[in-house]
Amino acid sequence: MNVAGLYNYWIVILLMMTGFYVVISSGNLVKKIIGLNLFQASVFILYISMGKVMNGAVPILREDVTTYSNPLPHVLILTAIVVGVATTALGLALVVRIREAYGSVEEDDIHRQDESL
Amino acid sequence: MLIEAINIVLLGMLALTALAAVRLHDLFAVTIMFGIYSLLAAVVFVVLDAVDVAFTEAAVGVGISTVLMLATIGLVGRHEQRPAHRPLLPLLVVAVTGAALVYGTLDMPFFADPAAPVHQHVVPYYLGKSPEQTGIPNVVTSILASYRGYDTLGELAVIFTAGVGVLALLGLRRRKRPAKEHPTP
Numbered sequence: 329m330n331v332a333g334l335y336n337y338w339i340v341i342l343l344m345m346t347g348f349y350v351v352i353s354s355g356n357l358v359k360k361i362i363g364l365n366l367f368q369a370s371v372f373i374l375y376i377s378m379g380k381v382m383n384g385a386v387p388i389l390r391e392d393v394t395t396y397s398n399p400l401p402h403v404l405i406l407t408a409i410v411v412g413v414a415t416t417a418l419g420l421a422l423v424v425r426i427r428e429a430y431g432s433v434e435e436d437d438i439h440r441q442d443e444s445l
Numbered sequence: 446m447l448i449e450a451i452n453i454v455l456l457g458m459l460a461l462t463a464l465a466a467v468r469l470h471d472l473f474a475v476t477i478m479f480g481i482y483s484l485l486a487a488v489v490f491v492v493l494d495a496v497d498v499a500f501t502e503a504a505v506g507v508g509i510s511t512v513l514m515l516a517t518i519g520l521v522g523r524h525e526q527r528p529a530h531r532p533l534l535p536l537l538v539v540a541v542t543g544a545a546l547v548y549g550t551l552d553m554p555f556f557a558d559p560a561a562p563v564h565q566h567v568v569p570y571y572l573g574k575s576p577e578q579t580g581i582p583n584v585v586t587s588i589l590a591s592y593r594g595y596d597t598l599g600e601l602a603v604i605f606t607a608g609v610g611v612l613a614l615l616g617l618r619r620r621k622r623p624a625k626e627h628p629t630p
Contacts, residue, residue, distance in 0.1 A: 396584070
């Protein structure tokens, strides 16, 4: 029961750490943003997992159903998905702008041109 | 029980897709892996009863995000430089963080436990009162647009700000001053 009950959370942590690893180890700015999106999607799965109720139904009210899954995490994550796309678009626009200014999207190149590392 | 089995298989596929995205160095392939990952996540949401989230993720996560990434790759090039050094420090950081998070899950309520605290607070009120107070059978909609309407308004402010930011970065003064050419090593 213990492992089955926490399986979802552990997989989500694995997915989160995969995204986190891409963010901190990759030098390419586009790949960093993709890693950030992987991290973000795994947080969505964490929230939706917490909203599931055993034998619950989709939270659309009907006459013959008594148990519903929790709608509150769904609302939070709907908001988060849309905000996530907005931040992704902003991040990618920054990457395009950096490419125009530096001619590269690799962190090492940018640091070398700025002599900042 | 079937639902749990499907859930376990889908989460395993998600893990494989994420690991493939880490291993690949062609950004086009990484982006497609991210699209597959989002689509699998949308299927997981259907299995976990979150249908509204599932179609938003399928439309926005798979559609718009992937298209934005592909457009960016078209502008900046699709091949990633191989890192010169071994990624030992990032691996260590990730392992320590992951271990701390796993420790944090140990006293969480089990998956799908109906007695979990998250199901006890305001949700019974919303589920019980939503039909008479808002007249909408879909409780997710009634919370999003009515009970938590101001949060949704704040979300719109965030999206508007991001749109203004994108326009300011790319749209308005584009090509007036050509970018200085740097030699790429």
